[in-house]
Amino acid sequence: MRKLFILALVLTVPASANEISYRSLQVGWFGFGTPLYDRGIHGEGQIVAVLDTGLDWKSCYFAEADNSRPPINAGSPSIGLAWENVDGSRRKVIAYDFLYSCDQFPTVHDCDNPALDSAYDNQGHGTHAAASAVGDRGAPIVHDFGDAIAPAAKLIVQDAGLSASDACTSRPGIGCPVNITPALDQAYKQGARIHSNSWGDHGSATASYSQPARDVDAFVYSHPDMLVVFNTGNFGQNGAPPASSLSAPGCAKNTLQVGGTRGFAGRDDGVLAGYSLVGPARDGRIKPDVVGPAYVVAGDVDFDNNPASCDATYQPGTSFASPTIAGAAALVRQYYTDGFYPTGVATPANALTPSAALLKATLIAAARAVPLRNFGIGADVAAQPVPSNEQGFGFPVLDDALYFPGDRAKLRVTDARLGIAQGESASTLVDVRAGTPLKVVLVWTDPPGVVRTASDSTPELVNDLDLRVTTPAGEAHFGNEAIHPGQRDRINNVEMITIDAPRTGSYTVSVDAMTISSGPRQSYALVIIGDLSATPQEQGKRRAVRH
Secondary structure: OOOOOOOOOOOOOOOOOOOOHHHHHHHOOOOOOOHHHHOOOOOOOOEEEEEEOOOOOOOOOOOOOOOOOOOEEOEEOOOEEOOOOOOOOOOOEEEEEEOOEOOOOOOOOOOEOOOOHHHOOOOOHHHHHHHHHHOOOOOOOOOOOOOOOOOOOEEEEEEOOOOOOOOOOOOHHHOOOOOOHHHHHHHHHOOOOEEEEOOOOOOOOOOOOOHHHHHHHHHHHHOOOOEEEEEOOEOOOOOOOOOOOOOOOOOOOOEEEEEEEOOOOOOOOOEEOOOEOOOOOOOOOOOOOEEEEOEEEEEOOOOOOOOOOOOEEEEEOOOOHHHHHHHHHHHHHHHHHOOOOOOOOOOHHHOOOOOHHHHHHHHHHOEEOOOEEEOOOOOEEEOOOOOEOOOEOOEEOHHHOOOOOOOOOEEEEEEEEEEEOOOEEEEEEEEEOOOOOEEEEEEOOOOOOOOOOOOOOOOOOOEEEEEEEEOOOOOEEEOOHHHOOOOOOOOOOEEEEEEOOOOOEEEEEEEEEEEEOOOOOEEEEEEEEEOEOOOOEEEEEEEEOOO
16 A cells, blocks of 8 residues: 555645654754754765655656656666666756566556656655655755755665556566565666665565565675665554564565654654564564654655646655655765764765665664554553664664764764674774763674575574673673673674663773674674763784683
């Protein structure tokens, strides 16, 4: 279904309480500041690909000043997907890719004909998803009603069509059985480094490590700077979705899977949406990874066939949480590519091209625990402590992680592309002042695992790294220890340690390579946030791990 329901078709009212995503993702659900925007971070220089039902490119959230049609790419089953027709000078849609065009599938009755305006999102879901990520109405960059979190980012549209007869995703261009690899490859060649998906594979058991899940992991492993974002899917009603109900292939190891907050009108991002599906993955991994706004006002298709109008809708569903978080990832990526790290001031000499693992680790490090979960109309219950299979690690508040001058909490990151070999330990010494929580997040892009049936709970982790923080008193903390006290994590490729009230002193942050089953070394990303008084020193990259 396109949406749970439409609350308004054409919006001409001023900003309301629900047009808050661009603020809540910067400063929290009760905040009003825009610290990233204030420093010129709106998604400039970033490209997001959205794979969905297409886009009404004539919407004012995407249209060019001359109303020109975007560059078109199609292809054929024999030669694969075309990708070369890209125009980076356009303000928004730099490429429009048909994955189910009539030249590719000439014998099917519901194929898309690029010569017809009706072929460009004949359903609307894709337009609202894209608008949730990068839509920009009216004055460029300046926030207008319904603008997305990343209004300056550019867009690649991958139109997978729409067919009720498709038993997998209702988007036949993705294939049934699902084959997402060609689309990921096409978007990557066109310059996208963030790929947003708001669909699940009904041909795979929920939360399973299916062939498409393995394919996503394999692609990201071979393209380690490509962040692939998925939603969890929706239960369809408030209540308690069953465990392991979230969709595949979004539950793969190397994705960023996003559940939902807010849910309906009148709610804020401090409440989990009751319909947001939950984990864990079938092998016990924490999923989703984070949550984001699932009741979003954003651009939509042109309902009145008037190209001068600027239609938008309020729509609920995790389909709009994932592109919103993809837009937030674009801001994080710009922070690094514009050289804001480590000084908090854009410095070209400090420009860093982040890995997908670093983007994922930064978003998780920015996450706040959402305290409530909606449990029926007007009924809220306490959410489970994070990390949990309701909300993963929480709701990303970007200013909590990204350092700017004057902030008490500092940011230290390591994007270890060469990684470490089995038996080695990489340690970082940080001097910490009391009064501000210390948070450490480790993420690595793990090699693809083995396809499993829904009843097979065999762990999919291939290369096992461990996060360890040693306090000035010699106490050792391990990653995700809240869910297995005193034990190292043997399942997840995301690990977090939070010390809410650290003592002043020197802390040792260690990444231990316990098992490397594939390849000689494993790359990783490490994010440290706290009141850090000095630049950290890395020590002993080849030191043997102490068991």
